[in-house]
Amino acid sequence: MMAAKLIDGKKISNDIKEELKGKVAELKNKGITPTLAVVLVGKDEASKVYVSHKKKACEYIGIHSLSYEMSEETSEIELLNLINELNNKKDVHGILVQLPLPKGIDEQKVIKAIDPSKDVDGFHPESVGALSIGQVGFVSCTPYGIIELLKRSNIDIEGKECVVIGRSNIVGKPMGMLLLRENGTVTICHSRTKDLKEVTKRADILVAAIGKPKFVTKEFVKDGAVVIDVGIHRVDGKLCGDVDFDDVVEHVSAITPVPGGVGPMTIAMLMSNCVQSAERLG
Amino acid sequence: MMAAKLIDGKKISNDIKEELKGKVAELKNKGITPTLAVVLVGKDEASKVYVSHKKKACEYIGIHSLSYEMSEETSEIELLNLINELNNKKDVHGILVQLPLPKGIDEQKVIKAIDPSKDVDGFHPESVGALSIGQVGFVSCTPYGIIELLKRSNIDIEGKECVVIGRSNIVGKPMGMLLLRENGTVTICHSRTKDLKEVTKRADILVAAIGKPKFVTKEFVKDGAVVIDVGIHRVDGKLCGDVDFDDVVEHVSAITPVPGGVGPMTIAMLMSNCVQSAERLG
Helix, strand or coil: CCCCEECCHHHHHHHHHHHHHHHHHHHHHCCCCCEEEEEEECCCHHHHHHHHHHHHHHHHHCCEEEEEEECCCCCHHHHHHHHHHHHHCCCCCEEEECCCCCCCCCHHHHHHHCCHHHCCCCCCHHHHHHHHHCCCCCCCHHHHHHHHHHHHCCCCCCCCEEEEECCCCCCHHHHHHHHHHCCCEEEEECCCCCCHHHHHCCCCEEEECCCCCCCECHHHCCCCCEEEECCCEEECCEEECCECHHHHHHHCCEECCCCCCCHHHHHHHHHHHHHHHHHHHC | CCCCEECCHHHHHHHHHHHHHHHHHHHHHCCCCCEEEEEEECCCHHHHHHHHHHHHHHHHHCCEEEEEEECCCCCHHHHHHHHHHHHHCCCCCEEEECCCCCCCCCHHHHHHHCCHHHCCCCCCHHHHHHHHHCCCCCCCHHHHHHHHHHHHCCCCCCCCEEEEECCCCCCHHHHHHHHHHCCCEEEEECCCCCCHHHHHCCCCEEEECCCCCCCECHHHCCCCCEEEECCCEEECCEEECCECHHHHHHHCCEECCCCCCCHHHHHHHHHHHHHHHHHHHC
């Protein structure tokens, strides 16, 4: 039995927030108040909760947040007009449109309307491309947070076999690009992968972003691997991830718990993107 | 000994050009003449040769090409002004700025100035990002050509272990994204990869884009693999690729020769992008 190191996302995200507080104070000394515009369309309950968490984080760090709550009946053109207005506002540094949007609004069109220099979610195709070709741009918050978890836990990525399960636009693909940027040897696998266990067992660093509760058991994991669990599910009233934590924990060198692993990092990195944007745009 | 199938890039690229001829004729019937603006700055001899090949291909297919030859002393702002002008010209469907540019001109700034809807090289960050997230956009010609080589040789990609050696912006990274889009399990490895041979030997489809002559020998290749050679070098007066063809050929199921493999596909796909652009922009 191995003593797996628990990667404490709660502590690391708090450390980051404290650092950001300092940066915000410096910006305010220069007369710049980092400002995030948060756009919520419709009445999705989960979205409301996410938005309130994001605004609370802003408040804690000292980022000014502007709320735009629009009705379920908002038309695409109205939303695009708002985004255009926010793009042109010099005192807005970040624009966040909470997804999903109501039916009848083309999400991709809305994302593409956001000025890439204010795209703190990192979802604009130009942001995605900038990450790939090594240019300045915002990085999707969850994979960006995972890189921070690894670095701040002193886990080397360079030369390591990194395997990502899942190829979503928000996690899997940008995760692969980030691990590659850190000089990992990167494999992306997915539902069409044959012998998935054979592939994941090669991983020194395994990132599970599949969306299936407790999918990754010890048969998927090499002894001593580092396991990062992106999933979050509620099963029988309890939270769990894509990884069967209890089954895997004795075999790995480090692992993120659910909750308290990757989850808290996403908002911390959103805050970090907002502060970066204020530093760049002034 | 295995009878390796030779993947004939010359024939396949000619097939594509013939198909494009037909499409161009259709467009002309509708009053649309696909038009490519080719911008050459300075006096790099290799660039001149590439540009002349591209213009010749245009002529063959029926694409109208416009030449903009600018002196070595051209300033960045002059070049950006030209691009802006071409962006606004309704009868220009594609803009190609031949790289490299003279010192003092920021290549990335120039690439980013091209309207993504006319970016037939697929180098704009928005094009790169669109490929990653599955949106409409132009795909970098060399990796795009490799996908065509595989498809037209009836080589399945879905579920296959695809390994790309090299992570350049122009080949390695978009190649990975394209193979992923085709449902391959994709690994990107590079100079910092440990045990490179172990990684490449997993490949059902191996793409070599390293830039070192005859680097890939049979020790890197699984028996029966498909090997795609992106390199082109002149060694002792003879052309060769990144793969040691003679050493590998008896062990693989299919392989691209150098010359006559990947090379001819790049221009064919550039032409294909121009025609696609004319179809879209009208």
